[in-house]
Structure formats: structure tokens, C-alpha cells
Amino acid sequence: xxxxxxxxxxxxxxxxxxxxxxxxxxxxQQHAGVGQGSMYHHxxxxxxxxxxxxxRSAEQLRGVAAADLSAPGSAYDRIAAYLRRDRDVLxxxxxxxxxxxxxxxxxPELRAPVEETFxxxxxxxxxxxxEGQVAGELAPGVDPTDTAAAVVAVVQGGxxxxxxxxxxxxxxxxxxxxxxxxAAQRTA
Amino acid sequence: xxxxxxxxxxxxxxxxxxxxxxxxxxxxQQHAGVGQGSMYHHxxxxxxxxxxxxxRSAEQLRGVAAADLSAPGSAYDRIAAYLRRDRDVLxxxxxxxxxxxxxxxxxPELRAPVEETFxxxxxxxxxxxxEGQVAGELAPGVDPTDTAAAVVAVVQGGxxxxxxxxxxxxxxxxxxxxxxxxAAQRTA
DNA sequence: GTCTATATTCGGATAGAC
DNA sequence: GTCTATCCGAATATAGAC
Numbered sequence: 057x058x059x060x061x062x063x064x065x066x067x068x069x070x071x072x073x074x075x076x077x078x079x080x081x082x083x084x085q086q087h088a089g090v091g092q093g094s095m096y097h098h099x100x101x102x103x104x105x106x107x108x109x110x111x112r113s114a115e116q117l118r119g120v121a122a123a124d125l126s127a128p129g130s131a132y133d134r135i136a137a138y139l140r141r142d143r144d145v146l147x148x149x150x151x152x153x154x155x156x157x158x159x160x161x162x163x164p165e166l167r168a169p170v171e172e173t174f175x176x177x178x179x180x181x182x183x184x185x186x187e188g189q190v191a192g193e194l195a196p197g198v199d200p201t202d203t204a205a206a207v208v209a210v211v212q213g214g215x216x217x218x219x220x221x222x223x224x225x226x227x228x229x230x231x232x233x234x235x236x237x238x239a240a241q242r243t244a
Numbered sequence: 245x246x247x248x249x250x251x252x253x254x255x256x257x258x259x260x261x262x263x264x265x266x267x268x269x270x271x272x273q274q275h276a277g278v279g280q281g282s283m284y285h286h287x288x289x290x291x292x293x294x295x296x297x298x299x300r301s302a303e304q305l306r307g308v309a310a311a312d313l314s315a316p317g318s319a320y321d322r323i324a325a326y327l328r329r330d331r332d333v334l335x336x337x338x339x340x341x342x343x344x345x346x347x348x349x350x351x352p353e354l355r356a357p358v359e360e361t362f363x364x365x366x367x368x369x370x371x372x373x374x375e376g377q378v379a380g381e382l383a384p385g386v387d388p389t390d391t392a393a394a395v396v397a398v399v400q401g402g403x404x405x406x407x408x409x410x411x412x413x414x415x416x417x418x419x420x421x422x423x424x425x426x427a428a429q430r431t432a
Numbered sequence: 433g434t435c436t437a438t439a440t441t442c443g444g445a446t447a448g449a450c
Numbered sequence: 451g452t453c454t455a456t457c458c459g460a461a462t463a464t465a466g467a468c
Contacts, residue, residue: 059451074346078265080443092445093452102444148344155407156336156344158262170408178405178414198424205405205414206421212404213397217366219343220358226366226393233394236386237425247433268461280463281434289463 060098062088067109072150076106076157076166107165113150114169118176125180131188132242135181135207139231145224148215178204194241203238210234248286250276255297260338264294264345264354295353301338302357306364313368319376320430323369323395327419333412336403366392382429391426398422 057065066088070079081102085095099105124138151173160166181204188194210230217226245253254276258267269290273283287293312326339361348354369392376382398418405414 075263075265075344077263078346081445082443091452091454093454096445097451152401152404152408153344155404156263156341158266161407161410167408167410171410174405174408174414178417195428197428199420202417202421202424204421205402205417206398206419206425209398209401209405209414209418209422210394211397211401213340213399213401214393216340216343216400216404217362217393217397219349220340220355220362222349222355222359226362226397229366229390229393230397231394232387233390233392233397234425236390237394237422237429240383240385240428241425269463270461279434279436281436284463285433290461 059088059090059094063090063095063098063105064108064112067105068113068150071106071109071113072147072153075153076160079106081105103163103166106160107169110151110154110160110166110169114173117149117151117173121177122180125184130193131184131191132193132238134184135238136235138181139207139211139235143227145215145218145227146222148219149212152212152215174208177208180204181207192243195243198241207234207238247276247278247282251278251283251286251293252296252300255293256301256338259294259297259301260335260341263341264348267294269293291351291354294348295357298339298342298348298354298357302361305337305339305361309365310368313372318381319372319379320381320426322372323426324423326369327395327399327423331415333403333406333415334410336407337400340400340403362396365396368392369395380431383431386429395422395426 063084066084067079070083070087079102081095084105085092095105099108120141121138124141125134127134127137129137151170154160154166154170160170178201182200185194185198185200185203189196189200210233214227214230217230218224220226251272254272255267258271258275262271267290269283272293273280276283283293287296308329309326312329313322315322315325317325339358342348342354342358348358366389370388373382373386373388373391377384377388398421402415402418405418406412408414
């Protein structure tokens with residue numbers, strides 16, 4: 057692995073754990089086993105490195121979610137596959153976490169991967185809901201866009217509840233709750 | 245207002261905006277218009293002050309939510325009142341935000357108000373759902389505890405989506421989505 | 433109770449040698 | 451490309467005067 061890659065991966069890990077404000081260049085260097093000069097040779101500074109790390113995390117997350125949402129089965133099955141995916145719940149979401157950091161939100165370069173990830177995710181789930189309705193699998197009563205936003209919000213909010221509680225259970229409850237409400241839309 | 249109160253209110257405001265890691269004692273002093281020595285006379289340090297601020301925020305939040313959830317009308321109406329309450333969406337949740345901060349989660353004194361707020365909120369909403377089912381207003385199919393967790397998660401996740409997007413709309417979509425799914429449970 | 437002075441470490445980087 | 455030296459301000463206090 058290249059020095060750049062190790063720096064990016066270390067930054068991904070530290071941003072996930074400590075957030076942007078809580079992650080120092082020195083901590084990144086130590087985690088990556090890379091010297092000061094080396095880091096500043098490859099990257100302009102902390103914001104530059106964070107931007108690279110966030111772009112990579114966004115790409116990876118999208119890949120995983122895309123797979124869940126194209127799983128075999130009905131629209132409901134695919135959304136359930138996304139919601140039920142095995143997660144490290146107490147760690148939270150690598151991307152969603154960044155939405156809380158004012159320095160990330162204030163910098164368009166840093167916010168862009170976060171915004172795009174959620175835009176894509178909501179749109180993809182809305183598409184599935186709409187397809188399910190057209191296919192007659194889901195009742196036509198609910199709005200696909202709104203429903204998709206609710207599904208994504210349940211996951212992001214589930215992380216918040218779980219971390220607040222110090223245990224994964226509230227996340228799992230929220231997911232079951234969402235699936236219970238969604239199941240009532242099935243026409244079968 | 246006493247010096248203590250001004251310090252607590254300033255800490256509440258700064259924790260909301262910048263989080264725990266991002267809030268310095270100096271910033272608190274300046275925001276409160278209080279000197280260094282004065283702050284350390286009244287509080288042992290940053291964690292002590294933050295604990296006082298979080299306890300107060302938790303108490304206030306609970307008061308507001310309790311009012312929504314006891315509004316006139318059916319169980320659905322009360323949950324809708326909670327979900328639709330006018331919020332400063334892009335600022336996020338004063339309490340939920342803390343769940344992302346590792347230093348808050350690691351300190352039992354700081355985590356307690358956060359955990360208790362969400363425990364109470366989920367329990368109160370679960371109670372409403374169960375009452376609605378018993379009264380025949382809501383279909384008996386969904387689990388009250390799980391549904392309540394989903395409702396609270398939609399709000400917390402809605403904040404994440406809105407901040408990521410830089411606009412309030414995704415929050416409002418998520419709320420409408422949740423209400424749409426919940427409305428389908430009404431037997432009327 | 434409040435103020436000013438002082439201390440230590442960290443954050444975030446630049447400079448220049450190798 | 452990588453290393454070490456150096457810089458300046460901020461974070462988080464403690465000490466002691468008023």
C-alpha cells in the first residue's frame with residue numbers, strides 16, 4: 057500500500073471515531089506510521105486529507121448500499137436488506153457523523169461527499185418504492201420520496217439512539233419499527 | 245441572571261453549535277462575558293460545566309416534547325404534533341448531537357442526560373401507540389416499542405439528512421414519510 | 433468572587449537538511 | 451520523499467493578588 061493510501065485510510069478511521077475537529081494531523085501520522093514531513097509532502101494539510109478520506113468513504117458506502125438495494129426479491133425485500141444489513145451500530149455511520157461537524161458543513165469540499173451520498177441513497181430507495189407501487193406490490197398511498205427519506209432517517213437516527221444508550225438495541229428497534237410500518241403497505 | 249446561569253446558558257449554546265470537543269473554556273467565558281477566574285470559581289472545569297449544561301438542555305427538551313405529546317386529539321394527532329413541531333432544523337438537536345461525541349459518550353456523567361432523554365421519549369411515544377391500539381384508533385399489527393423508536397429515529401436522522409443537504413427539506417420529507425406510514429395504521 | 437499572570441501541552445503548520 | 455527543527459497560537463488549567 058502506498059503512503060498516500062495509508063494516510064487516507066488512517067484519516068478515514070480517525071474521522072469515523074473522533075470526527076473532524078477531534079482529529080489532529082499528528083494523530084493521523086502516528087496511526088499511519090508516517091512522518092510529519094511525509095504527510096505534508098503528499099497532502100496540503102488537514103482539510104485536503106479529510107476531503108480525500110471522505111470521498112473514499114462515500115464511494116465505499118455507496119457501493120455497499122447499492123448491493124443491498126439490488127438484492128434479489130421485491131422492493132420490500134431490498135429495502136429490508138438495506139435496513140437489516142449487519143452494522144457496527146455503536147460506531148455509527150462514517151458519513152452521517154460528519155453532518156454534525158460545523159467545520160465539515162461549512163466547507164463545500166468536505167460537505168459534498170456527504171450530501172451526494174444521501175442524495176443518491178434517498179433517490180435510489182424512492183425509485184424502489186415507486187417501482188413496487190407500479191408493480192402492485194406496494195399500496196399506492198404513500199409518497200415514494202418522503203418514504204425514502206424516512207427510511208434513510210431511521211438508520212441515521214437509529215445510530216444516534218444506540219450511541220446515546222450505549223447499546224445497539226434502540227437501533228434494532230427502530231429498524232423493526234420501520235419495517236413493521238412498511239410491511240403494512242404490502243398488498244400481497 | 246446569576247453568573248452561573250450565564251455560564252450554563254453559554255455552554256448550552258456552544259455545545260449545540262460546536263459540540264463538546266469544539267467548545268473551549270475560553271470561548272464559553274467570552275460568550276458569557278465572564279472572566280477566567282470566575283468560571284473556575286463556579287465550576288471545576290469544562291466537564292463539570294458541560295454536565296450542568298446538558299442536564300439543563302435535557303430538562304428543557306423533555307418539557308417541550310411532553311407538551312407536544314399531550315396535545316389534544318388522538319394518539320396519531322399527538323405524535324404528529326411532535327413530528328411537525330416547528331424546529332430550527334439546520335441547527336440539529338441539542339441532545340442528539342452529543343451522541344456523536346466520543347468524549348461525551350465515554351463519560352457517564354455526560355452521557356446520562358442524553359440517554360435518559362431518549363429513553364423517556366421512546367417510552368412516552370410507545371405508550372401513546374399502545375393506547376391508540378387499545379382504543380381501536382390504530383391497527384394492532386405494529387409493535388409500540390419498535391414504532392416509537394422508529395419515530396424518534398426519524399427526527400434524529402432527519403436532522404442528519406438536512407444538515408448534510410444544507411437545507412431543511414430532507415427533514416420535512418422524512419417527517420411526512422413517517423406520518424404517511426403511520427396514517428395507514430389508522431382504523432378510522 | 434473576580435482578576436491577572438504563568439505553565440504545559442497540543443494543533444497545525446513551515447523550513448530546510450538529507 | 452522523508453526527517454528534524456522550529457514557530458505561533460489555542461486549549462485547559464493553576465496560583466496568588468485584590
